[in-house]
Amino acid sequence: MTTEMICAGFGGQGVLTIGKFIAQAAMQEGKNVSWLPSYGPEMRGGTANVSTVVSTEPIASPIVSFPDVLVALNQPSIDKFAHSIRPGGVLIYNTNMCPRGCQREDIIQIAVPMNEIASEIGSMIVLNMLATGIIIGKTNIIKYETLEGNLTSFLKEKNPDLLAKNLAAIQRGIEIGKQYA
Amino acid sequence: MSKILMKGNEAIAEAAIRSGCRLYFAYPITPQSELIEYMAKMMPKVNGTFIQAESEVAAINMVYGAAGSGKRVMTSSSSPGISLKMEGISYIAGAELPCVIVNVQRGGPGLGDIQPAQGDYFQATKGGGHGDYRLIVLAPSSVQEFADMASEAFDLADKYRNPVMILADGMLGQMMEPVEFKPAKTDAELQELANQHLSWCICPNADGDKKHHHEINSLELDPQVLEKHVLDLYKKYAEIEKNEARYETYNVSDDNEVLCVAWGTASRVVKSAINEVMKEGKSVGLIRPIRVWPYPYDAIKQAIGKNVKKVYVFELNSGQMVEDVKIAVEGKVPVDFWGKLGGVVFTPAEIKEKLETCF
Amino acid sequence: MPKMTVDPDYCKGCGLCINACPRKIIRLSENINAKGYNYAECFEQEKCTACKLCYITCPDVAITIEK
Amino acid sequence: MEIIAKRPEALTKEPFHYCPGCMHGVAHRLIAEAIDENGLINEIAGVAPVGCGVFAYKYFNFDMAEAAHGRAPAVATGIKRARPDMHVFTYQGDGDLAAIGTAEIVHAANRGEKISVFFINNAIYGMTGGQMAPTTLPNMKTTTSPYGRNVEDIGYPIRVCELLSTLVAPYYIERVSLLTSADIIKAKKAVEKAIRYNKENRGFTFVEFISTCPTNWGYEPEKARQWAKENMLPFFKPGVFRDKGEGVE
Numbered sequence: 042m043t044t045e046m047i048c049a050g051f052g053g054q055g056v057l058t059i060g061k062f063i064a065q066a067a068m069q070e071g072k073n074v075s076w077l078p079s080y081g082p083e084m085r086g087g088t089a090n091v092s093t094v095v096s097t098e099p100i101a102s103p104i105v106s107f108p109d110v111l112v113a114l115n116q117p118s119i120d121k122f123a124h125s126i127r128p129g130g131v132l133i134y135n136t137n138m139c140p141r142g143c144q145r146e147d148i149i150q151i152a153v154p155m156n157e158i159a160s161e162i163g164s165m166i167v168l169n170m171l172a173t174g175i176i177i178g179k180t181n182i183i184k185y186e187t188l189e190g191n192l193t194s195f196l197k198e199k200n201p202d203l204l205a206k207n208l209a210a211i212q213r214g215i216e217i218g219k220q221y222a
Numbered sequence: 223m224s225k226i227l228m229k230g231n232e233a234i235a236e237a238a239i240r241s242g243c244r245l246y247f248a249y250p251i252t253p254q255s256e257l258i259e260y261m262a263k264m265m266p267k268v269n270g271t272f273i274q275a276e277s278e279v280a281a282i283n284m285v286y287g288a289a290g291s292g293k294r295v296m297t298s299s300s301s302p303g304i305s306l307k308m309e310g311i312s313y314i315a316g317a318e319l320p321c322v323i324v325n326v327q328r329g330g331p332g333l334g335d336i337q338p339a340q341g342d343y344f345q346a347t348k349g350g351g352h353g354d355y356r357l358i359v360l361a362p363s364s365v366q367e368f369a370d371m372a373s374e375a376f377d378l379a380d381k382y383r384n385p386v387m388i389l390a391d392g393m394l395g396q397m398m399e400p401v402e403f404k405p406a407k408t409d410a411e412l413q414e415l416a417n418q419h420l421s422w423c424i425c426p427n428a429d430g431d432k433k434h435h436h437e438i439n440s441l442e443l444d445p446q447v448l449e450k451h452v453l454d455l456y457k458k459y460a461e462i463e464k465n466e467a468r469y470e471t472y473n474v475s476d477d478n479e480v481l482c483v484a485w486g487t488a489s490r491v492v493k494s495a496i497n498e499v500m501k502e503g504k505s506v507g508l509i510r511p512i513r514v515w516p517y518p519y520d521a522i523k524q525a526i527g528k529n530v531k532k533v534y535v536f537e538l539n540s541g542q543m544v545e546d547v548k549i550a551v552e553g554k555v556p557v558d559f560w561g562k563l564g565g566v567v568f569t570p571a572e573i574k575e576k577l578e579t580c581f
Numbered sequence: 582m583p584k585m586t587v588d589p590d591y592c593k594g595c596g597l598c599i600n601a602c603p604r605k606i607i608r609l610s611e612n613i614n615a616k617g618y619n620y621a622e623c624f625e626q627e628k629c630t631a632c633k634l635c636y637i638t639c640p641d642v643a644i645t646i647e648k
Numbered sequence: 649m650e651i652i653a654k655r656p657e658a659l660t661k662e663p664f665h666y667c668p669g670c671m672h673g674v675a676h677r678l679i680a681e682a683i684d685e686n687g688l689i690n691e692i693a694g695v696a697p698v699g700c701g702v703f704a705y706k707y708f709n710f711d712m713a714e715a716a717h718g719r720a721p722a723v724a725t726g727i728k729r730a731r732p733d734m735h736v737f738t739y740q741g742d743g744d745l746a747a748i749g750t751a752e753i754v755h756a757a758n759r760g761e762k763i764s765v766f767f768i769n770n771a772i773y774g775m776t777g778g779q780m781a782p783t784t785l786p787n788m789k790t791t792t793s794p795y796g797r798n799v800e801d802i803g804y805p806i807r808v809c810e811l812l813s814t815l816v817a818p819y820y821i822e823r824v825s826l827l828t829s830a831d832i833i834k835a836k837k838a839v840e841k842a843i844r845y846n847k848e849n850r851g852f853t854f855v856e857f858i859s860t861c862p863t864n865w866g867y868e869p870e871k872a873r874q875w876a877k878e879n880m881l882p883f884f885k886p887g888v889f890r891d892k893g894e895g896v897e
Contacts, residue, residue: 061398065227068400076227076398080253080336101493103397106571245730271729275722276755283719283752287695287726290713295730313716424711424727426734427690434690435660437705438713584649595669595862595869601829618668634829636653640673641664646653 042097044182045105047122048172049090050114050138055169059112060093062173065191066183067095075103088117095182110180112172114155119143131221133175135168151175151221158213166203167210174214179221185211225400230365230390231256233401234324235264237372238296240406242415243322244270245295247284249277251303252336253392254326258298278303282310282323289319290438292423294376294415298324300392301342302333304350311385312351316440318455320379320419322372323357324388326395329565337565338392340486343542346389347515354452356459358386358466359515361485365399367512373404380418382462389514391538393487393567462516469518472496474507476527480580482508483522483547484536488561488568492536495573504581505529514543522550530555532580536573537561583631584647585623591643592620598635598644604628607635656680658689660709667774669869671826671859672700675768676707678836679737682843683710692735693727695720697749699741700774718749721756724763735846737764743773746782746806753808757852760817764846766839767808770859771880778864782806785879790864805883809856813889819851821890825858825881827873834886845893858884 046063048056057078064074078091092105107127113119113134119142123132128147136142137156153175159168170192177183189208196204228236235257238246246261258274265272271288275281281297288295299307304325314321325346329339344350346359358378362368368390375386407415427434442448472493474481484492489510496506509525511518526533533551535544541559548557560576562568585607587598592614598621599607606625614620621643623629631648655661658680666672683692689710696704698717705712715723720738728736745753745767753765772790773779779792783805787796797805809823820842824835835857842853858880860872867875888896 061227064398068225068227074227074400077393078396080392080396100399100490101497102491102495102570103393103399103487104491104494104567104569106569245726247726273725273729273759276751279719280722280725280752280755283716283722284726284729286715286719287713287723287728288730289726290723291693291727291730291734293730295726309716310719317714424693424713424734425731427710430690433709434711435709436711438711439705441702441714582649591663593668597669597869597873600870631652633653637829637832638674640666640668640670642655642659642673642677644653645651645655647649648652 044095044110044180045108046093046095046110046112046176047090047105047108048093048112049088049118049122052089054114056089056112056114057091059169059173059176060091062188062191063095063176063183064093066187069187070183072097073100075100077103088115088121090118090122110176112176114138114168114172116141131179133172133179149221151179151218153217159210162206162210162213164203164206167206170207170210171214174211175218177211178215178218185215225402227398228365228401229256229396229398230368230394231326231396232260233365233369234372234388234390235260237369237403238322239264239268239270240403241294241373241376242407242412243294243296243376244268245288245293246271246297247273247275247281247288247295248297248299249275249281249303251300253328253395254298254300254324256395257324257326278306279309282307285321286310286314286317286319289314289321290317290424292416292419292425296322296324298326300326300328301330301339304342304345308345308351311357312353312355313440314385315351315355315357316353317438318383319385319438320383321385322375322379322388323385324390327389327391329563335565336392338487338538338567339563339565340391340488340538341542342389343514343537343539346387347517355455356384356462356515358382358384358462359513360386360388361511361514362388362390362394363486363489363510365394365397366401368394369401369403378466380415382458384458384462389486391487392565466513467516467518467521468512469521470510470512471521471525472508472510473500474509474525475505477505477529478507478527479504479529479531480506480577481525481530481533482506482536483511483533483543484508485511485514485543488536488538491568491570492573494570495577498570498574499577506577517546519546519550522547523552526551526554533557534577534580535559536568538567539563582627583629584626585629585631585635586645587621587623588643588645589614589620591641592618593641594618594620595640596621597638597640601634601638603632603634604630656684658683658709660707662706664707665703666700667863669860669862669872670700671857672768674826674832675766675857675859676704678832678839679739679766679843680708681836682840685840686843686847688735688843688847691733692737695724695727695736695738697738697740697744699744701739701741701768702775704739718744718747719752720744720749721752721761721763721765725756725759725761728761728763737766737846739766740768741774742767742769742771742781742783746808754812754815757812757818757854758815760819760852762846762849762851764842764853764855767854767856768859769808769856769884770861771805772861772864774861774864778861785883807884809854809889812854817852818854818890819892820845820853822854822888823856823858823884823886825876825886827858827860827877827881850893858886
């Protein structure tokens with residue numbers, strides 16, 4: 042069982058972190074993982090994307106041609122990658138930043154006003170964790186508890202308030218994702 | 223020891239320190255900067271030396287000095303910086319000093335770009351610097367292998383008193399994968415490492431009565447003497463060729479109709495493509511040289527079964543390895559090549575398409 | 582009695598010691614060494630004061646001074 | 649009778665390959681004597697340059713490394729960092745140090761590497777046959793400045809001591825000359841001081857020697873010294889530029 046995922050958005054939206062938290066948790070749960078970011082000038086202000094592969098088998102290519110899941114936090118990400126989603130695959134996107142959306146009907150589209158929800162939770166910083174929660178709710182690719190543990194050890198001392206908001210965002214995302222599961 | 227999710231650039235740095243490397247000299251360049259940054263952070267914690275040199279040229283000459291002092295020393299760079307280091311690498315090979323050089327390749331020629339490429343194959347395996355010499359060249363394809371190659375590289379360098387290059391690329395440097403490290407060398411092991419070269423290296427003279435004059439040198443103006451020195455180097459290289467070729471086979475069998483040859487991260491894309499075409503009932507094998515010098519000629523020769531119609535080479539360059547593959551194939555079957563250039567990385571879908579044309 | 586000795590194997594006959602010597606008791610020998618140089622020699626040892634100026638100036642470290 | 653002056657222990661028996669009257673040999677001897685006098689022969693290493701001094705590794709009787717052209721300070725840095733219990737010096741000419749190796753010397757000095765650098769300045773490339781050096785004097789003729797060094801075209805000679813003195817880190821910088829016996833006696837004190845500071849790991853020490861090149865200048869050895877006195881010393885003034893040990897900053 043292999044899940045290939047691309048997360049894309051503007052630099053600074055935290056798309057690389059989505060892939061990283063999922064890869065790390067999946068690794069801890071005994072899966073094989075790879076995390077391959079785009080890098081270079083485009084990270085600064087332009088678009089950023091990361092290919093993450095989670096598999097029960099050894100991973101051959103870390104490069105994803107046809108993702109099972111695409112997370113698009115802005116319209117250019119849909120324009121660039123949505124055509125390559127495997128038929129039957131999942132597109133998770135941020136309607137606040139993707140005015141044109143995606144026309145494909147052979148994929149499952151999870152359109153979420155992520156900016157609005159993040160604002161409700163209290164910080165735009167948690168937008169990427171909201172997206173992560175949606176992925177988990179839809180695919181069960183990792184357990185919530187693993188991610189919670191990692192975030193807690195990472196943030197508990199440094200910023201307990203942000204930790205609480207992140208966990209709330211993930212839980213909210215999982216609820217949304219489950220509606221499509 | 224549990225697995226850690228780590229970038230290739232960081233994993234090789236950590237593994238080098240665990241292998242007993244306490245001296246590291248380098249100059250920043252993308253896409254290997256995480257390596258120099260990791261060393262800057264960690265070397266002081268193990269009482270090691272980290273210097274951000276004024277140039278790649280200075281860095282490799284610091285390596286020459288430290289290697290001539292018999293200590294485990296490493297430098298790293300990316301393609302344009304490795305070109306600058308080539309002067310020093312030739313001197314290090316000529317003076318027979320052990321050291322490790324990591325090249326996290328990017329697109330060229332010239333300043334090129336900063337995306338993953340394999341365009342330094344000729345430079346690494348056929349020379350690069352001036353004169354007759356060889357580097358031992360290790361070509362990792364995963365973060366775990368990148369890390370494992372640190373101790374392997376230092377051991378080979380010490381054993382043969384020869385510079386060893388780890389030829390990675392920007393993809394491997396930047397990507398994260400789980401990595402499990404070998405235990406760090408113990409103090410006793412470090413002491414043993416420190417003593418292994420005392421018979422020839424720059425070191426304090428413990429026996430005050432006996433004069434001590436070790437020369438670290440690659441100069442010899444008498445052509446007859448220099449020729450003998452180079453012949454001796456080539457005896458050593460012949461020994462290395464006999465003992466040290468390494469390769470991986472993937473899906474190689476007598477049923478293969480196509481045999482692929484690919485190295486480094488490119489080989490992983492080819493594996494994914496092979497997995498796909500196998501589902502269509504076609505038989506394709508892959509030989510991956512784990513070391514690109516010495517080159518596994520025999521392995522490729524032996525892998526050509528009776529059904530192989532074509533050997534297909536895939537690289538992220540203009541086909542620099544094809545010559546070596548052709549030497550191995552000895553004209554028995556056609557050798558074809560397809561690749562991407564300038565830092566463009568091929569996808570499994572593209573390779574699959576190429577393979578399907580073979581049937 | 583002070584004494585300066587030139588090792589002919591090292592001397593290249595540059596003549597700097599001749600100028601350096603305050604007593605003017607050094608000259609180039611009529612003999613040549615293995616490299617073909619007329620090497621320096623002291624022709625009046627008894628006048629030597631072991632001032633070491635020849636030794637100090639000699640670029641080939643060919644001179645020994647005894648006292 | 650006792651021997652009061654002879655070939656130092658720190659020199660091998662190998663005769664120098666330098667031209668008759670070349671002052672490299674004097675500089676070698678001064679360094680070797682300072683090493684003997686400081687009892688450092690078992691814990692010192694030298695780095696030889698490319699240029700006339702290239703074979704210095706044969707002449708010093710302890711561990712030596714031969715560096716690529718201009719890179720001696722980088723090589724010395726590697727040795728000193730690998731073996732901090734040893735003492736390290738480089739021996740470099742003007743082409744090696746002040747042209748191709750400008751970056752390496754400036755940055756080794758700027759890091760305050762605990763090494764000594766001995767710099768022979770004779771205003772010309774000797775080994776390759778008398779080409780213009782970075783220290784060639786204005787209007788001085790060489791094989792690559794056949795009409796005399798044109799400062800409008802190629803700039804002025806580089807004064808390395810002055811250049812390095814702009815840096816904060818160096819511990820000791822002095823320019824001496826080898827043009828008379830009295831100069832050599834003075835030079836010996838500078839070399840002795842550099843080696844002593846090196847022994848005490850005080851910091852970066854640098855001694856420049858104003859020297860001669862009788863062969864490529866086309867003068868007899870004594871005449872060459874005279875020429876250098878009249879022409880080089882006015883531009884390259886001897887003196888102590890830095891001596892933190894004695895409060896000269």
